[in-house]
Amino acid sequence: MNSYAKILRKEDHDEVFVVSNGEKGSVSAHKPVISSAEILADNKDIYYSGDDHDHDLKHPSIPGWFAEDSPIWPGQAHFLKVEKILFQGSSKYQSMMVFQSSAYGRVFVLDGALQLTEKDECSYQEMITHLPLCSIPNPKKILLLGGGDGGILREISRHSSVEQIDICEIDSMLIDVYKEFFPDIAVGYEDPRVSLHITDGIAFLESSSGGNYDAIIVDAFDPLRPDHDLFKTSFFEMVVKALRPGGVLCIQAESIWFDSQLDIEQIATKCRQIFKGSVEYAWTIVPTYPSGVIGFLLCSSEGPSVNFKSPINPIDHHLNESFGVAKAPLKFYNSEIHSASFCLPSFAKKKVIEDEYS
Structure with missing residues (x-):
């Protein structure tokens, strides 16, 4: 999967940036970013791997955050709270992921880039x-x-x-x-x-x-x-x-x-x-x-x-x-x-x- 997109576990991002008295504080120590592929590899309920995608799809619940960053827009990233990964797979052309977000409904990600959400x-x-x-x-x-x-x-x-x-x-x-x-x-x-x-x-x-x-x-x-x-x-x-x-x-x-x-x-x-x-x-x-x-x-x-x-x-x-x-x-x-x-x-x-x- 394109490395621009990552899923962060909740414990990995808490208090990453501290704000005190309305001013920016120091960045706290936090665990390394974990890629979606690494998280999904540990989850035995993930259904899809390969070209056959006609079977029933499993819906594992993986708390965390989706982050999209790119050298095209340096110095910034966009985060969405992930409630559940619904689908992860690859065709011969590209990789795909669907997850349920907290704020924007279902989200479709293609080659690591957010394509659309149900809400917007x-x-x-x-x-x-x-x-x-x-x-x-x-x-x-x-x-x-x-x-x-x-x-x-x-x-x-x-x-x-x-x-x-x-x-x-x-x-x-x-x-x-x-x-x-x-x-x-x-x-x-x-x-x-x-x-x-x-x-x-x-x-x-x-x-x-x-x-x-x-x-x-x-x-x-x-x-x-x-x-x-x-x-x-x-x-x-x-x-x-x-x-x-x-x-x-x-x-x-x-x-x-x-x-x-x-x-x-x-x-x-x-x-x-x-x-x-x-x-x-x-x-x-x-x-x-x-x-x-x-x-x-x-x-x-x-x-x-x-x-x-x-x-x-x-x-x-x-x-x-x-x-x-x-x-x-x-x-x-x-x-x-x-x-x-x-x-x-x-x-x-x-x-x-x-x-x-x-």
Whole structure:
């Protein structure tokens, strides 16, 4: 498992940092951090090891804390109290863990990185879906690259105009784990308009016929991995080819708070040259993500004008009582927050979209 994530036993973290009279005190001695793999190795009730994940899953109770830290955001870590480990396993592509937290419900961890929690997944899933789909009239054909949890499918299903949804997810085990432990999220797979392709998304995009999709949504696990192809010129050119005139792309684009190797300003400049339509950066709040926010890059291809900041296809639940397979109203997205998500703090406006106005 990726070493960025660890499970700490309760006795290992008590009074790690002392506060006295409102001032920071000294750091107390404490036991070495224990990795999740080390803890799980001692627990005979852990079910999963290997490729066969179809049997009943054991639910051992392991008190402790999940900690996520990374050189991408140095000097900080995010902790969640663990009530129970529900699942631990690996496919041929990646390692996975599901645990019950005290504050955020069930939590899914992929290669050591927190992917979603039951409590705040709505702010990510709803925004990455409805920002693009509510910006164009009557979207009919959608391509989703990644998004194997099914949450974006759930949100796409709210749009009655949609006729076809293609999803590319390379790891079938990931889908099975989400269906087992997050049924309210994986419910998106129940939409009859969904066609699931267990394949690499870029390979699917390369082989697709051009000009078919109204929207392409890219839910990348980790766009900062050095082997990632999702921000290369060749990828964006494939996206443009697959979109109809005036079609839109929405792709996860990290946090405005981190000085990372993902140069948003440079990528936005590249996309303006390739897409020849609108290019905007939006952001949303996700409390359990590092820095508490995550961003999206939205691009439209040459053709009918797209104003991402003003939704023309509203889906607010009080206006649209068709919830699709979600069977419940929106929790986070509305037309007001849609427009507000493009309002950037001054430092980010200069960093992200300065080139547009220079």
